Amino acid sequence: MRIGVPKEIKNHEYRVGLTPPSVAELVAAGHEVVVETRAGSGIDFEDQDYIDAGATILPDPAAVFAAADMIVKVKEPQASEIALLEPRHLLFTYLHLAADKPQAEGLVKSGATCIAYETVTAARGGLPLLxxxxxxxxxxxxxxxxxxxxxxxxxxxxxxxxxxxxxxxxxxxxxxxxxxxxxxxxxxxxxxxxxxxxxxxxxxxxxxxxxxxxxxxxxxxxxxxxxxxxxxxxxxxxxxxxxxxxxxxxxxxxxxxxxxxxxxxxxxxxxxxxxxxxxxxxxxxxxxxxxxxxxxxxxNMPGAVARTSAFALNNATLPFALKLANLGAEAAMKADPHLANGLNVSGGKIRHQAVAEALDLPF
Ligand code: NAD
Structure with missing residues (x-):
């Protein structure tokens, strides 16, 4: 799979969806990773670190979204990012849709498959990506x-x-x-x-x-x-x-x-x-x-200690990102019901009951 990592654009957000060590794991598993230039520079991951890990550097978000099938981010997509999403995209990031109707409506309209970190569950209970x-x-x-x-x-x-x-x-x-x-x-x-x-x-x-x-x-x-x-x-x-x-x-x-x-x-x-x-x-x-x-x-409190946070987040997300990349979204979610609980939006619909109820949108 081709995996894209745009630079985070939310105010004071320096974390990055994939660290260079995570990129190296995905590349070793046979995937292609494209990273927006300076995506990790706020926490001292330079483009060369990503190149050394096997990624290709692209100049802007539009190029990353165009080149990738799966987008791995940290924060919910902003309006300019939602505009780049297409039905073929798999978005893997925090969404927090329950308190954000405009974003939910934008994602529904995009037709993309959106898996929210915060609703993925774990066999032993709890929310492993939160x-x-x-x-x-x-x-x-x-x-x-x-x-x-x-x-x-x-x-x-x-x-x-x-x-x-x-x-x-x-x-x-x-x-x-x-x-x-x-x-x-x-x-x-x-x-x-x-x-x-x-x-x-x-x-x-x-x-x-x-x-x-x-x-x-x-x-x-x-x-x-x-x-x-x-x-x-x-x-x-x-x-x-x-x-x-x-x-x-x-x-x-x-x-x-x-x-x-x-x-x-x-x-x-x-x-x-x-x-x-x-x-x-x-x-x-x-x-x-x-x-x-x-x-x-x-x-986004963890943004203040972005380097610690990026490593901590990647420790938790990487196994799921690998599963999604190796099997594709549909098969990965079929194989792992806890990952399937992360599905918030797909095919132009809200797919998570609590999110739909909180937003008073059809489920
Ligand atoms: P958690 O599920 O581990 O813990 C929540 C606790 O709240 C549970 O023990 C539950 O029993 C309790 N609870 C639920 N309703 C309650 C009520 N009415 N009165 C008292 N207790 C109640 O959740 P968490 O991982 O600790 O996350 C807590 C919040 O922090 C979430 O909203 C999460 O999204 C948020 N969060 C915010 C930031 C930030 O930067 N601001 C960062 C990370 C997490």
Whole structure:
């Protein structure tokens, strides 16, 4: 198969769909890879690295889309990329369609087959292609939360870990999945006072075993969340209902009760956000304030640590990319029902039930 890697064009996105080591694996399996010039230069993968891995460098996205049957990307296609998609194309990337109707309609119109990283499943449960980025975003959420709690950043002037004789900051993590656990690991490492809220009792039990006395767990009832938000210095939104828009767990009224200079980090913003007061921001302008509370709502947090993220993402996507390239989309999805769960759009239709329901589009 001919596989194409365009340069990412979303604001401050430096990751790349395939790293040079991944290209070498695909070439060794007998495939042809075309890469847009400077596709990886933002994270120090130069054209020569791709040439050494066996790729051909092409001058622009139009040339890459024209030459390739499968397009491997990181972020959802932007309007200029959707315009290049044809029915013969297989698009393998993050889509996050549930909160993005214009993109969904564009992909439906293109006729292309679109497999979304975020809805591919795993035999042992979970979302294996979301996992590495959730790990990154979870770990980063505490780093950025600590930063914006600093007075100079408009924060409350509170050190997460406190010091001897001064209590540590209270960190409330909503959602104890992959990103929530990774956030907790960092917050515990910084000696904060951490509580994780979830609606899955099984998950709460696992977290209790895993962290022992290092954290507290609580069932995520409305009352528990209201109390947590009121007392917290840092609230991290890390919930997910797969394929659907994030539930709005924290209302505008709850934000009004928060401490001045407290920080909200809405990791779930890529699914619409779990705070009513959230709206998506970029790395260029990452925060805004509502009622004296700092909101950090960057939809592509892993982009800030793009080199780590590109390697982590490729570790997870490469086995699937190889399967798709070796067998073709149809046979690969037939052979692997978990890969088939990634199918969001094909033949001019939405093919994922939760996505169709979230967008109120036919399935
Ligand atoms: P996950 O499935 O591993 O965990 C989600 C957790 O939320 C689960 O434990 C689930 O039980 C819990 N949950 C669901 N509904 C809840 C509710 N009403 N109250 C409390 N808990 C609830 O998901 P994840 O991989 O950690 O991803 C979390 C979010 O982060 C997703 O929206 C994902 O797309 C997003 N994400 C964002 C970025 C970014 O850059 N902003 C990067 C990676 C992931």
């Amino acid at each position: 996992k590495p980025m959730s790990e990154v975003a979870g770990r980063m959420s505490v780093q950025v939360g600590a930063h914006y709690l600093e007075k100079e950043q408009g924060g409350r002037g509170v050190l997460l870990g406190g010091v001897p004789g001064v209590a540590p900051a209270k960190v409330a993590i909503l959602g104890g999945g992959v990103s929530g656990v990774n956030a907790a690991q960092m917050a515990v490492g910084m000696r904060a006072d951490v509580t994780i809220y979830d609606i899955s009792n099984d998950r709460l039990a696992e977290l209790d075993m895993f962290f022992s006395s290092q954290i507290k767990t609580a069932y995520a009832s409305k009352a528990a969340i209201a109390a947590a938000v009121k007392n917290a210095h840092l609230v991290i939104g890390a919930v997910l209902v797969p394929g659907a828009a994030a539930p709005k767990l924290v209302t505008r009224e709850m934000v009004k009760t928060m401490k001045r200079g407290a920080v909200l980090v809405d990791i779930a913003i890529d699914q619409g956000g779990c705070f009513e007061t959230s709206h998506a921001t970029t790395h260029e302008d990452p925060v805004f304030e509502v009622d004296g509370v700092i909101h950090y709502c960057v939809a």
